[in-house]
Amino acid sequence: MGTVKRAHRRGASALTLLCAMAILTAPGLGLSGTAHAAPAAPSVPGAPTAPMPEPGAKSLEQIRKEIEDLYRQAGSATDAYNLAESETKVQSERVVQIAQLIVAGRERITGLKDRAGAAARAQYRSGGLPAGARLVLSDSPSQFLDSKARLRQGEKATTDLLTELDRTQHDLQRYAKDASTVWQKLEANRVEREKSKKRIEEKIKAAQDLESKLEAEEKARLLQLEQEAQYKAQTQWLSSGAMKDVNGKATDAGKRAVQFATAQIGRPYEWGATGPGSFDCSGLTSQAWLAAGKAIPRTSQEQLRLRKVAVKDMRPGDLIIYFDDASHVGMYVGDGAMVHAPRPGRDVTMAGAGSMPIKAVVRPDA
Template sequence: MKRHRGASALTLLCAMAILAAPGLAGTAYAAPATPAAPAAPGAPAAPEPGAKSLEQVHKEIEALYRQAGTATDAYNLAVGEAKTQSDKIVEIAKQVVAGQERIATLKNRAGAAARAQYRSGGLPPGAQLALSNSPSMFLNGADRLRQGEKAASDTLSELSRTQSDLQQYAADASAHWQTLEANRVKQEKAKNEIQQKIKAAEELESKLQAEEKARLLQLEREEQYKAQTAWLSSGALKDINGTASEAGKKAIQYATAQIGKAYEWGAVGPSTYDCSGLTSQAWLAAGRPIPRTSQEQLRLLPKVAVKDMRPGDLIIYFDDASHVGMYIGDGAMVHAPRTGRNITIAGAGSMPIKAVVRPDA
């Protein structure tokens, strides 16, 4: 019963927000079919013939931000892969240094053996044994000869292996460096695309009057409310009654504590986040590191059915898995929406759900 009351409350709050918005009823932004009467003094000018409706502008802006979100996922993935390659290159560099130090040690050892032979008069060990007058000294010398030959052989073998390892390290470092550079190129390309899409969206918004901007925000809320209402009307929530795990509670606590902070693409806190930055950091705070991007979260985390969803699970949105939020119960989720918006609570069904994944399955 508590779950249904919570869902009803969420629906009611959304409805009240829509009904309370100024100019919701009967406001039209499409070009009029017939010449309009002169506007009253102080009234907004009528749109010019052929001008886009505010609904069309809204769809264009949302599409641009969606594309920026997809590019953000590509950017975050490239950043993560670049870091992995950088870490591998650093590790290889450490191995190279250790190998070079090992080679220096082996060369010193071989040099010491050569100097010892020089001090013995330069006679081969076999000749020294033949000239020995003492059988016991001969036997001891023979044993030392075998040990010395083995040590020399081992030194040369180890020197050869170490040199071979250094050659392999160099090849590995070159391969990782090429991958690193390729990821940096992808990262820069995604970054440019993000900036272009956001700039285009902001330019569209900048052309709107203050009243139109308010209406634009209301259109966004209305769209989300309709989607959430349809999702609830489908009966999706009636079967969802799972309880959060202890780790899930910690993740929710972290995510909800960020409410009100701004969205910023590529950010993982502590002052700003993008959508997957918020979810990945929330689960990291709960002691469960998960993939950085929404697409990788979908690919690598265990999937659960929507009816089995429990608080703390991650909801992946849109066909391209470009957005993610965290389910917090009662039909609601917390997420970082997009550029220009703050982290907030929204209906879990306010966007098309692609899948649900569980970080602590």
């Protein structure tokens, strides 16, 4: 109960701060989905006006867009890395399963061969003479006929045993082929992870290098420009009437997912992280729903495959997939707001649900 109260306090505090910067349209975190009017234009208290750029130099707005684009590319590469990582885990488990099947198959073949050898030796001992000779030498014709019937049964059992032996050998061949295929996938995933990791590190470093060259006043102004861009996008989204009919109620699972996500506000973004100390965007949403008792795919691109719902039917706990390449995801929390892990250098926070281009809304607990 204390955790829930702390989550509410942190969510409320974060939203109050966000409203002070006038990014969101909501006065508080709610689970009703009710939309509110757009706020006044945002500003960062004490942020000085950046000096006029030199002729030919990039403006701060151009730098902001360049940094944003680099981080988006890093986010897309992070999704590829996370997907390869999760597939590697599944394939590694499959390799172990196949190895166990191969061991069991080999043991079964050894047992079948032992049984086949014993049957062959028994048949040789009992069936070495022609049937006519055995009838003449037999003390009782009925006893001979009984032994003949048992011999036929033994022959069928031997045939069945050999058939099973052949089938088990074929299974072993198939297991070996499966193992080879899985190993190839594992290697391909390893290569993809390495490529994605390199792309991520390159994009993040390029963005950080751009930002590191700015003076303190320019960095403050850059943050203000980010907030203004979010405000503008959110205002345009609201003006389109997108939130007019949105009044969905959260399910119990949705409430638990929102409580978990908002409780992470203030924790840093880290690519590939799923908590508890840091998260990337899909790490936050997947862990929030896991905490609510529902396992969902790890990456935003995989989460896009969940059941889609119209924006007007959106309810708290639903996931909002952003950008054409589905490289970012946030969780709708109600009142036109969403919680997300934005990018490297930023913390888990709340923002306007329409502050980025929406690709789709999906429902984990459909």
